Amino acid sequence: MLSSGLTLIFSMMGVLNFAHASFYMLGAYAAYQVGYFTGFWPALFLAPILVGAIGAVVERYGLRTVHKFGHVAELLFTFGLAYVIEEIVHLIWGRAPVDYRVPASLDFTIFTIFTTQYPAYRAFMMAISVSMLIGLYLMLTKTRIGLIVQASLTHPDMVEALGHNVPRVFMFVFAGGAALAGLAGVLGGNLFITEPGMAFAVGTIIFVVVVFGGMGSLPGAFVASLLIGTIQTFSVALDYSFVNLMHLVGLEITSESMFYGLSTITLSQLAPVLPYMLLVLMLIFRPSGLMGNRET
Amino acid sequence: MLTVKELNSFYGKSHILHGVDMYVGEGEIVSLLGRNGVGRSTTIKSIMGQVDCTGSIKFKDRELCGKPAYVISREGLGYVPENRDIFPAITVKQNLLLGMKSGIVNERWTMDDMFDMFPQLRDRSEAPAGVLSGGEQQMLTLCRTLMGDPDLVMIDEPTEGLAPKIVEQMAVLFEEIKKRGISIVLVEQKLTIALRISTRVYVMGHGQIVFEGTPSQLSENESVRKEWLEVTG
Ligand SMILES: Nc1ncnc2c1ncn2[C@@H]1O[C@H](COP(=O)(O)OP(=O)(O)OP(=O)(O)O)[C@@H](O)[C@H]1O
Ligand SMILES: [Mg+2]
Numbered sequence: 192m193l194s195s196g197l198t199l200i201f202s203m204m205g206v207l208n209f210a211h212a213s214f215y216m217l218g219a220y221a222a223y224q225v226g227y228f229t230g231f232w233p234a235l236f237l238a239p240i241l242v243g244a245i246g247a248v249v250e251r252y253g254l255r256t257v258h259k260f261g262h263v264a265e266l267l268f269t270f271g272l273a274y275v276i277e278e279i280v281h282l283i284w285g286r287a288p289v290d291y292r293v294p295a296s297l298d299f300t301i302f303t304i305f306t307t308q309y310p311a312y313r314a315f316m317m318a319i320s321v322s323m324l325i326g327l328y329l330m331l332t333k334t335r336i337g338l339i340v341q342a343s344l345t346h347p348d349m350v351e352a353l354g355h356n357v358p359r360v361f362m363f364v365f366a367g368g369a370a371l372a373g374l375a376g377v378l379g380g381n382l383f384i385t386e387p388g389m390a391f392a393v394g395t396i397i398f399v400v401v402v403f404g405g406m407g408s409l410p411g412a413f414v415a416s417l418l419i420g421t422i423q424t425f426s427v428a429l430d431y432s433f434v435n436l437m438h439l440v441g442l443e444i445t446s447e448s449m450f451y452g453l454s455t456i457t458l459s460q461l462a463p464v465l466p467y468m469l470l471v472l473m474l475i476f477r478p479s480g481l482m483g484n485r486e487t
Numbered sequence: 488m489l490t491v492k493e494l495n496s497f498y499g500k501s502h503i504l505h506g507v508d509m510y511v512g513e514g515e516i517v518s519l520l521g522r523n524g525v526g527r528s529t530t531i532k533s534i535m536g537q538v539d540c541t542g543s544i545k546f547k548d549r550e551l552c553g554k555p556a557y558v559i560s561r562e563g564l565g566y567v568p569e570n571r572d573i574f575p576a577i578t579v580k581q582n583l584l585l586g587m588k589s590g591i592v593n594e595r596w597t598m599d600d601m602f603d604m605f606p607q608l609r610d611r612s613e614a615p616a617g618v619l620s621g622g623e624q625q626m627l628t629l630c631r632t633l634m635g636d637p638d639l640v641m642i643d644e645p646t647e648g649l650a651p652k653i654v655e656q657m658a659v660l661f662e663e664i665k666k667r668g669i670s671i672v673l674v675e676q677k678l679t680i681a682l683r684i685s686t687r688v689y690v691m692g693h694g695q696i697v698f699e700g701t702p703s704q705l706s707e708n709e710s711v712r713k714e715w716l717e718v719t720g
Pocket of ligand 1: 498522524525569
């Protein structure tokens with residue numbers, strides 16, 4: 192869910208980047224590899240920098256070249272890149288998951304809600320993602336560099352005519368986005384699993400969050416990722432179904448009733464599809480997303 | 488100071504400028520006149536590196552043709568586009584800050600100079616630029632460019648659709664800019680203003696320069712005015 196907030200960088204640049212999830216995966220593998228030599232803490236910093244550098248190269252020598260052929264070319268490029276990265280990961284680390292773990296110093300439970308145990312590492316993840324997002328937000332709105340970045344995204348020609356190196360701004364924005372995705376990989380790879388399929392697994396959910404929060408809105412994506420994360424986490428834990436609900440209001444649904452099968456589906460069974468249901472609802476009722484401001 | 492030779496410009500496959508030659512000297516105000524669609528904006532955009540072109544554009548003895556726009560801007564060329572491209576979401580003051588070029592110190596202008604010339608901007612300096620009136624936005628665009636300390640500014644139709652009072656304020660500013668040793672290339676519809684403040688004028692027709700001379704020469708030359716400037720039915 193952390194990674195989702197960070198995709199925003201991309202939607203801000205107007206490039207829907209299929210390879211974003213691949214940067215997430217690269218972050219996890221880089222952290223595993225670097226951490227193998229240095230331990231978790233240095234890897235926490237080094238791996239995102241490494242992924243950011245890869246992102247910079249991709250922008251400078253890849254995207255910038257295809258940019259003049261339009262959005263479809265950009266999309267195809269990132270799509271292809273995602274496959275290339277996956278193959279490279281196969282080649283270097285193989286097809287099986289690698290043994291990238293939560294550091295021992297953070298591997299304990301801090302509190303328990305309902306019956307869900309909340310691990311310290313999740314709290315740590317949360318703290319880092321919140322501070323990254325706040326930092327990013329302040330940088331974008333309060334510093335001169337941030338202003339140049341914002342203005343470049345909306346009025347590139349004008350900003351360039353004022354003497355700012357807009358191509359370089361784009362490169363750094365892209366690199367920054369890749370680095371943040373990499374950071375998400377560092378944090379998420381050990382909590383979940385670090386394997387070649389992980390990019391695909393998070394890719395769709397990132398997409399949901401970005402659309403849900405409103406394309407191009409940083410606060411929107413943040414709220415959306417929190418919302419979806421929370422709903423998913425707790426719906427897994429809450430074993431309520433429609434039957435229970437009816438029971439509460441005094442109605443009994445028996446196995447003879449028409450929708451019995453449907454109404455016994457518990458929330459936890461629904462958990463994986465919930466985000467998509469929310470997405471569909473959002474697109475019906477508020478097509479621009481939670482806090483989106485972009486027309487169409 | 489600025490010498491343009493054999494400038495040919497293209498939007499994709501359409502060939503818009505056919506060999507434009509022009510010259511702007513130090514401290515001059517040069518107006519570029521002509522009917523709608525003859526390629527005046529395209530000329531400025533080509534000089535600014537925003538349109539594909541061939542030919543030669545020399546500024547302070549350096550060749551600019553084919554260079555990226557930010558490099559051209561940092562050589563000391565300022566550009567005020569015709570569509571008043573302000574950054575609407577950020578404040579007036581932040582707009583002016585973005586006009587400053589990283590690593591280049593502006594020795595000619597301070598933000599207070601701008602506010603003294605246009606007190607309206609001082610009053611609204613913390614307001615988002617998007618809420619300003621058209622005239623105020625025009626001033627802001629011009630001031631933002633001046634904050635980058637150009638030696639030559641190219642201004643595209645600054646008085647279009649503005650109230651006479653603000654047009655007058657603009658004319659005063661042009662004189663002020665000139666006084667500080669900055670050259671101006673002005674694209675203008677209103678002949679009276681152009682003739683009053685320019686040192687020389689060019690008239691364009693169909694992607695070429697069709698007349699070059701002083702304002703008084705143009706006033707006397709009725710045939711050029713008839714053929715290339717006045718709106719015919
Ligand atoms: N982006 C573009 N793509 C294709 N053709 C263009 C483009 N911009 C302008 N043109 C064409 O180039 C020609 C010259 O346009 P230009 O904007 O330079 O005219 P202008 O003299 O500035 O007139 P005005 O500003 O009054 O419209 C016009 O015929 C116009 O249709
Ligand atoms: Mg024009």
